Amino acid sequence: MTDSSGNNAFVKPLTRAGRSRRDVLKLGSAATLGAVLGGGALLAHATPVGAQVNSEGLLPPNAPLNILIVNYDGGTLLDFAGPSEIFHRLPNTNVRYASLDGGNVTLEFGVVYGNTERLADIEQTDVILVPGGSDLSAPMRPAYQAQIRRLAESAKHVTSVCNGSLVLAATGVLNGKRSACHWAFVNKLSEYGAIPVPERFVEDDNGRFMSGGGVTAGIDFALRVAAKLRGRQAAEFTQLAIEYDPAPPFHSGHPRDARPEIIAMVDKKLPGASRGLARIPGVR
Amino acid sequence: MTDSSGNNAFVKPLTRAGRSRRDVLKLGSAATLGAVLGGGALLAHATPVGAQVNSEGLLPPNAPLNILIVNYDGGTLLDFAGPSEIFHRLPNTNVRYASLDGGNVTLEFGVVYGNTERLADIEQTDVILVPGGSDLSAPMRPAYQAQIRRLAESAKHVTSVCNGSLVLAATGVLNGKRSACHWAFVNKLSEYGAIPVPERFVEDDNGRFMSGGGVTAGIDFALRVAAKLRGRQAAEFTQLAIEYDPAPPFHSGHPRDARPEIIAMVDKKLPGASRGLARIPGVR
Numbered sequence: 001m002t003d004s005s006g007n008n009a010f011v012k013p014l015t016r017a018g019r020s021r022r023d024v025l026k027l028g029s030a031a032t033l034g035a036v037l038g039g040g041a042l043l044a045h046a047t048p049v050g051a052q053v054n055s056e057g058l059l060p061p062n063a064p065l066n067i068l069i070v071n072y073d074g075g076t077l078l079d080f081a082g083p084s085e086i087f088h089r090l091p092n093t094n095v096r097y098a099s100l101d102g103g104n105v106t107l108e109f110g111v112v113y114g115n116t117e118r119l120a121d122i123e124q125t126d127v128i129l130v131p132g133g134s135d136l137s138a139p140m141r142p143a144y145q146a147q148i149r150r151l152a153e154s155a156k157h158v159t160s161v162c163n164g165s166l167v168l169a170a171t172g173v174l175n176g177k178r179s180a181c182h183w184a185f186v187n188k189l190s191e192y193g194a195i196p197v198p199e200r201f202v203e204d205d206n207g208r209f210m211s212g213g214g215v216t217a218g219i220d221f222a223l224r225v226a227a228k229l230r231g232r233q234a235a236e237f238t239q240l241a242i243e244y245d246p247a248p249p250f251h252s253g254h255p256r257d258a259r260p261e262i263i264a265m266v267d268k269k270l271p272g273a274s275r276g277l278a279r280i281p282g283v284r
Numbered sequence: 285m286t287d288s289s290g291n292n293a294f295v296k297p298l299t300r301a302g303r304s305r306r307d308v309l310k311l312g313s314a315a316t317l318g319a320v321l322g323g324g325a326l327l328a329h330a331t332p333v334g335a336q337v338n339s340e341g342l343l344p345p346n347a348p349l350n351i352l353i354v355n356y357d358g359g360t361l362l363d364f365a366g367p368s369e370i371f372h373r374l375p376n377t378n379v380r381y382a383s384l385d386g387g388n389v390t391l392e393f394g395v396v397y398g399n400t401e402r403l404a405d406i407e408q409t410d411v412i413l414v415p416g417g418s419d420l421s422a423p424m425r426p427a428y429q430a431q432i433r434r435l436a437e438s439a440k441h442v443t444s445v446c447n448g449s450l451v452l453a454a455t456g457v458l459n460g461k462r463s464a465c466h467w468a469f470v471n472k473l474s475e476y477g478a479i480p481v482p483e484r485f486v487e488d489d490n491g492r493f494m495s496g497g498g499v500t501a502g503i504d505f506a507l508r509v510a511a512k513l514r515g516r517q518a519a520e521f522t523q524l525a526i527e528y529d530p531a532p533p534f535h536s537g538h539p540r541d542a543r544p545e546i547i548a549m550v551d552k553k554l555p556g557a558s559r560g561l562a563r564i565p566g567v568r
Contacts, residue, residue: 078526081365085499088393095393104388104398109372109379112398114388162527183527200531214527215369216503223533236536236546242362243446243467243498245537246530247484249507252520253529262520 057231058207064092065229068125068155070148070164071099071116074135074282075107079161082219083129089238090230098122100144108134119147127225128155131218132162132182137282139167149173159210159225161218166283169194178204180221182214183255184266187276188283198276216253219244341515342491348376349513352409352439354432354448355383355400358419358566359391363445366503367413373522374514382406384428392418403431411509412439415502416446416466421566423451433457443494443509445502450567453478462488464505466498467539468550471560472567482560500537503528 059065067087069080087095099105102118128151130139138144149171152158160168165179169192178195180186180202189196200213201224210228212221223244227235251257255266255274263274270278343349351371353364371379383389386402412435414423422428433455436442444452449463453476462479464470464486473480484497485508494512496505507528511519535541539550539558547558554562 076369078365078369081362082500084393084395085360085362088395097395109368111368111372111381114396114398200527200529213529216366216526216528216530219500220531220533227533232534233546233549236534236542237549239532239534239536240539240542240546240550241498242500243484243537244500244530244532245484245497245541246500246528246532247504248523248528248530249504249511250516250520250523252523253527255524257529258520258524262517262524265517265521266524 057227057229057234059229061231062092064094065090065127066125067093067095067127067129068122068151069095069097070119070128070130070139071097071105071107071113072133072138072144073106074138075105075113075131075133076162076215077107077111077113078215079131079133079164079218080129082216083131083161083222083225085242086219086222086226086238089241090226090234093230096122096125100138100147119144119151122151124154125151126155127157127159127229128152130160130164130167132160132164132166132214135281136163136167140170140282145171157208157210157225157229159212159221161212161221162214163188163280163283165189165194165211166192166280170283174209177209178202179209180211180213180217181276183276184214184270184273184278185276185280185283186213188280196276341511341513341518343513345515346376348378349374349411350409351377351379351411351413352406352435353379353381354403354412354414354423355381355389355391355397356417356422356428357390358422359389359397359415359417360446360499361391361395361397362499363415363417363448363502364413366500367415367445367506367509369526370503370506370510370522373525374510374518377514380406380409384422384431403428403435406435408438409435410439411441411443411513412436414444414448414451416444416448416450416499419565420447420451424454424566429455441492441494441509441513443496443505445496445505446498447472447564447567449473449478449495450476450564454567458493461493462486463493464495464497464501465560467560468498468554468557468562469560469564469567470497472564480560 098117098119100119102116104112104114105116106112152173162182163185165181166188168174169189174194178197179189180199181189186196186198200217201221202211207228210225212218223235223239255263266273272278382401382403384403386400388396388398389400390396436457446466447469449465450472452458453473458478462481463473464481464483465473470480470482484501485505486495491512494509496502507519507523539547550557556562
């Protein structure tokens, strides 16, 4: 899994963190058994480093929870479509969508997400979620960064999916904080003073900072956020409602598993990607 | 997994089809090993019943592929956001979005998907994809059904995610065909002459009909469709790009795995759900 130059900057952290998903699932099986038998402590073994899943959520059941999903031109639909689907199903939870100018936003591939509010009109939010994108030019501009910084500083939970963590990190709010990112870009986090952690879900400061890996990691991320804030039962109910019982046809979801010819395709399109050092438009 | 009335109409097909995802992953692991060693035949073992994954796609590499995603008020964003993310990344593939009246569509939870074309303006498509929704009133109306029937009859591949299969089935095009559906509604398919198959991916007539289970099953579905039409390499590349390396925090994604208290919550909200017989607005 080293590249032709022998650079293994990305492989090292992967090895540190990278026990296989199959191991996690096996542990998860034991955890489920434990739960059925009346215990819950085993569940912690099924969670990657940094994740804590409690039976009770951090919030009282009736306390309202406001979640803001940030949108911008060039963003990736699936980065926030997974979290959106999960958060909308939680009790007493309000999900809003905002962009710098409000209205329709043209995402990656020309996909249009509609009817967003203006960021300047959002006074405060409990949770801010910054999804990633194929072009981060828009959210890296000063006016956009100022809005994200303002809302993140006053939020109880600062979160991201995919390379949305680069957008957050560029504002300075992730200084010294552990964060996830899409595997192709994760090591760019250190350029903004954040600590790159190549895992699917990363938590710091007991949940003040929570982040997911690339694109589809947003689903696992959101279920963990749901469990953390609204309790395990609400998260499990949501997982059942969205039939999240994944059965990928290939083992190709991460550089640790993908075939060499597939990794070569990625590195050709995005030089440095398999070392977590790919460049993305809009990121200096 | 039987309910209080002892009805196991849904459990029976589950038992027939329902080997665990963990078994699938274990088999998948052997398949990957086989691939690395130069073989590919083992991969078939990792695919649920009905799925065939070829190294080469059905289409010549340079043949254009047109995919139409159908939208309607009350639809579910994540049902098509997964497939959208995957299909847009395939070579020589054009993805369009259309609704009866065109323009913005207000999905479940008030989420707005923007800038759709008018169905009547789409002359023909190679693939039609009908996603599901929490309210099927709109796509069950005669004018909408007529458009779906017209496009499905001339399409090479007729596909759905979640209870979008009920919309397709109501047009008559799934008569006698095996189809997937969200687990809560799967047995409704028989009321429209289709054959309910409680699996995550279902194929009939060698890929003329392909369908996914509930919501997140759209991701597995789309990777299989991608492999079928554009070949395994394109599908694996896409899986890597979207970091589809799932690590669910709980085993709660299907009634066969969820805790009894979670299933009870579902049956309370949607009577009959755990037997695949839940009612949904708009479905008679």
